[in-house]
Structure formats: C-alpha cells, structure tokens
Amino acid sequence: MTKVYYDADADLERLTSSSVALVGYGNQGRSWALNLRDSGCTDLRVCVRADESRERAREDGFEVFELEEASAADIVCVLIPDDAIPALPLRRRDDGLTLVASGYSFAFERFAPAGDLGMVAPRMLGPEVRRCYEEGAGFITAVGVQHDATGDALARILAVAKGIGGLREGAIELTPRQEAVLDLAVEQILSPALTHVNTAFVGTMLGHGIPLEAIMTELFLSGEVERTYRLLRKEGFSGQLEHHSPASQYGQLSRRGSYDALDFAPIMQKLADDIASGRFADEWDAEGEAGYPKLEALKEIHAGPGIQALEREMRAKLGPEAAGARASEDAEE
Ligand code: NDP
Numbered sequence: 001m002t003k004v005y006y007d008a009d010a011d012l013e014r015l016t017s018s019s020v021a022l023v024g025y026g027n028q029g030r031s032w033a034l035n036l037r038d039s040g041c042t043d044l045r046v047c048v049r050a051d052e053s054r055e056r057a058r059e060d061g062f063e064v065f066e067l068e069e070a071s072a073a074d075i076v077c078v079l080i081p082d083d084a085i086p087a088l089p090l091r092r093r094d095d096g097l098t099l100v101a102s103g104y105s106f107a108f109e110r111f112a113p114a115g116d117l118g119m120v121a122p123r124m125l126g127p128e129v130r131r132c133y134e135e136g137a138g139f140i141t142a143v144g145v146q147h148d149a150t151g152d153a154l155a156r157i158l159a160v161a162k163g164i165g166g167l168r169e170g171a172i173e174l175t176p177r178q179e180a181v182l183d184l185a186v187e188q189i190l191s192p193a194l195t196h197v198n199t200a201f202v203g204t205m206l207g208h209g210i211p212l213e214a215i216m217t218e219l220f221l222s223g224e225v226e227r228t229y230r231l232l233r234k235e236g237f238s239g240q241l242e243h244h245s246p247a248s249q250y251g252q253l254s255r256r257g258s259y260d261a262l263d264f265a266p267i268m269q270k271l272a273d274d275i276a277s278g279r280f281a282d283e284w285d286a287e288g289e290a291g292y293p294k295l296e297a298l299k300e301i302h303a304g305p306g307i308q309a310l311e312r313e314m315r316a317k318l319g320p321e322a323a324g325a326r327a328s329e330d331a332e333e
Contacts, residue, residue, distance in 0.1 A: 003173040005143060010158035010167055012039060018156075019043040021065075021073035023088065024080035025053040027126025028101050032077055032164050033062060035133045039163040045073065075099065075160060077120075078111075083288055086110040094149060097156045102183065103176030106146040108281035116153035117146035119176045120161045121183075129164060138168025142179045184275045189268050213318060221319040 020041055022033050025048045033046055046057040047070040057064050070076045071091045075098075078085055082104040092098050092113035099118050105111035106119065122129050124139035132139050143161050145153045161167050174182075198219060205215045219225065231240035241249055274280050287294055315321040 005158055005161070005167055005171045005173065007162055007167045010162035011155065012159055012162055014156055014159035015075070015163045016040045016042065018074035019045075019072075020075045020077065020160075021045045021047050021070035023047045023067060023070050023076060023078045023090075025057045026079065028122070028129060029053075029077075029079035029126075030056065030060070031126050031128075031130035031133070032079060032101075033057070034060065034130055035164045036160075037062075038133070039165075041163060045069065075156065077101070077160065078105075082110075083284070097150075097153065097160075099157065099160055100176070103142075103144065103146075103174070103179035104183075104281075106176035107180035108278050110281070112147075114149070115147075116149050116156065118153055118157035119144045119146065119174075119179060120157060120164065120166055120171075121174075121179050122164070122166055129166075133165035138165060138170075140169050141166035141171040142174045143171040144174045144176050144179065146176050181272070181275055184280065185272055188275060188280070189271045193264065193268075213314065216314050217318055221314060223319075 015036070016039075020036060020043060022029055022036075022044070025033065025046055029046070029048075033044065037044055044062065045065050046054075046062040047065045047067050048054045048057060049067065054064050068089045068091075072093070074096055076090065076092065076096065077099045078088065078090075079101055080088070082102055085100065085105040088111075090098070090113055092115045094114050096115040097118060098113050098115060099120055100106060100111070101119070101121050103119050103121065106117060119142065121142040122139055123141065124132065129139065141161055143157055143166075145157065148154070158167065158171070161171050201219070202212070202215050206212065228240060231243060234240075241252075244252070316325060
C-alpha cells in the first residue's frame with residue numbers, strides 16, 4: 001500500500017534546530033524560504049548567484065550567501081533548474097541532508113553528493129506554494145528518500161515537507177526515480193496523446209461545418225473543460241457526472257468504449273522506455289550542450305508567431321480578455 005504522510009507524521013523541531021541553506025531563489029526557492037521562515041526556521045541562508053534573485057531575497061529580508069556557502073548547512077534544499085544542479089559547487093557533509101524538489105537529478109544519476117539525499121516535490125507551481133501556505137490551504141507533495149546515510153533521512157525530509165506546508169493535504173511516498181518517470185511521462189506520453197486527440201476532434205468538427213471559434217470555445221476558451229476537471233478533483237468521477245444533463249451522461253457513458261480498438265499501449269511503452277532507460281535524459285543533456293537548437297526549432301513550429309497570432313485573435317474575440325476589451329471600449333464611449 002502506498003504510504004501517505006501528514007503533518008502528524010513529522011516533527012518540526014528537526015527543522016527548526018537545524019541550519020538550512022536554500023540554493024536558488026526562483027519559483028520554488030522564494031516560496032520555500034518564506035514558508036520555512038514562517039514555520040520557525042531561524043538559521044536560514046539563501047545561497048544564490050549575484051544578480052536579481054539575490055536582490056529579491058535581500059528585499060524579502062534574508063541573509064544571502066554565495067552558492068558554495070550552502071555546503072556547510074545541516075540541510076540544503078536545491079531549488080534551481082534540474083539541468084543546472086549537476087554543476088553546483090557543493091561539498092556536502094556525511095551527516096548532512098541534501099534535498100531536491102524533483103526526482104530528475106537523482107533518478108538519472110546526475111547528482112550524488114555525500115550524506116542523506118531526499119526529495120520533497122510539491123505538486124504545485126512555485127508561487128502557489130507560498131499562496132497556499134499563507135491561505136492555510138495545502139498542496140499534495142511527493143516525498144522520498146534517495147539515500148539514507150544517517151538512518152534519520154526520512155524524519156528530516158518530512159520535517160522540511162511540513163515546514164513548507166507540504167504535508168497538510170498529504171505527501172505520497174515515491175522514490176525520486178518514480179517521481180521523475182511519472183513527471184516526464186505526463187509531459188512526453190500523455191500530453192502529446194491529448195494534443196493528437198484534440199487535433200483530430202478539431203478536424204472532425206470543421207468537417208461538419210462548425211466554426212473554429214466555436215470548437216475552440218468548447219475545448220479551451222469557455223473554461224468548461226477546466227471546470228469539469230476541477231469538479232473531478234473535488235467530487236470524483238461519479239460526483240461530477242451528476243452535474244451533467246441526463247443526455248450528456250448517457251452520451252458519455254454509452255460511447256465510452258468507442259476507442260477500445262485503438263491500442264495506445266505499444267507507443268506509450270516505447271516512450272516510457274526512453275524515459276526509464278535514461279535515453280531521454282542523455283538526449284536532453286546533448287541538446288543543452290548544443291545550445292538547444294532542436295527546442296528552438298520545435299517551438300517555432302508548434303508555438304511560433306503564426307500560432308500566437310491565432311490564439312491572440314481568438315482570445316480578443318471570446319472569453320475573459322474579450323470581456324475586458326469590450327468593457328474598456330464601453331467606458332471610452
Ligand atoms: P527557477 O527557474 O525558478 O529557479 C531560478 C533560480 O535558480 C534562480 O535563483 C536562479 O538564479 C537559479 N539558477 C538558475 N540557473 C542556475 C545555475 N546554473 N547555477 C546556480 N543557480 C542557478 O526554478 P524552479 O523553482 O521552477 O525549479 C526549482 C526546482 O523545483 C526544480 O528541480 C524543479 O523541477 C522543481 N519544481 C518546480 C516546480 C515549479 O512550479 N516551477 C514544481 C515542482 C517542482 P539566477 O537568478 O542567478 O539565474
């Protein structure tokens with residue numbers, strides 16, 4: 001059975017009695033620093049390069065240090081982009097704990113300092129980690145041990161997770177490898193499949209003479225799909241189903257097996273193998289070393305000026321942006 005941890009499973013004293021260094025002051029770094037301070041962590045240092053991040057941390061009232069100066073802390077939270085982690089100038093103590101917010105660098109053996117190694121990965125965007133904490137709300141987290149050198153790794157990891165507010169809604173125990181594979185699989189397996197399905201749907205509806213604006217409204221602009229997913233989260237599948245009309249319920253359920261003959265599994269399995277074997281991580285490293293030429297070319301094709309102009313036009317016509325534009329036009333009249 002998968003283990004789920006809550007606030008009662010962690011002892012904040014393990015955090016507040018330790019020296020803590022945060023490496024990076026970006027999306028996650030800033031939220032973690034503010035939350036840990038509010039959770040009673042007093043020996044807290046922010047270690048960043050000398051630029052805008054450093055200024056922001058100073059403005060927020062933190063003492064700032066060079067990256068190297070994180071090494072001596074009892075607990076080091078590494079909160080910089082995954083690709084940049086392997087090159088960090090860190091020399092960790094055998095009894096220290098080094099934490100990451102994503103399993104990637106541990107899973108693909110890009111980072112293996114001395115001491116305890118762990119993961120606290122919020123399933124939440126960085127700035128929201130702060131907002132949820134301030135609101136007293138929580139967010140689901142994935143926590144895991146990569147290496148237990150002291151015999152105390154899990155207790156220390158849970159203390160940090162509690163300190164950032166990451167145990168309020170529950171933390172799922174995952175190895176960093178499981179977390180990394182799942183995270184990459186959503187991006188590389190599920191997202192392209194959904195894009196493929198959406199594209200086929202748009203083509204089918206255009207073929208039936210439905211205007212593109214109406215199709216896009218159904219898919220994105222109305223927010224209906226988004227709200228349905230929100231209800232799915234809050235009420236579960238059967239609960240959210242009751243919010244649809246009987247005809248909608250019957251249509252959805254009676255056609256549910258329509259695609260059963262399509263076998264996605266072999267394609268998904270191949271993509272999952274690329275992730276789990278480390279082939280994707282090697283490919284991504286090579287892409288970084290070459291200066292990201294393929295990424296730039298792919299963005300130009302799939303999210304370039306043509307797509308951006310179409311989306312701008314749609315949003316100006318329909319949805320909240322259109323409402324805003326109309327309201328300011330009315331005010332001018
Ligand atoms: P950001 O891109 O916001 O991190 C920016 C910070 O990293 C800045 O302080 C920046 O410093 C520093 N930084 C960037 N490159 C380097 C480098 N080469 N050497 C040293 N410092 C560097 O990262 P996120 O907060 O988005 O991600 C941090 C971790 O959290 C990652 O492991 C990510 O996978 C994970 N995560 C992120 C989520 C999110 O919502 N963003 C969600 C869950 C997990 P400078 O200003 O000097 O460039």
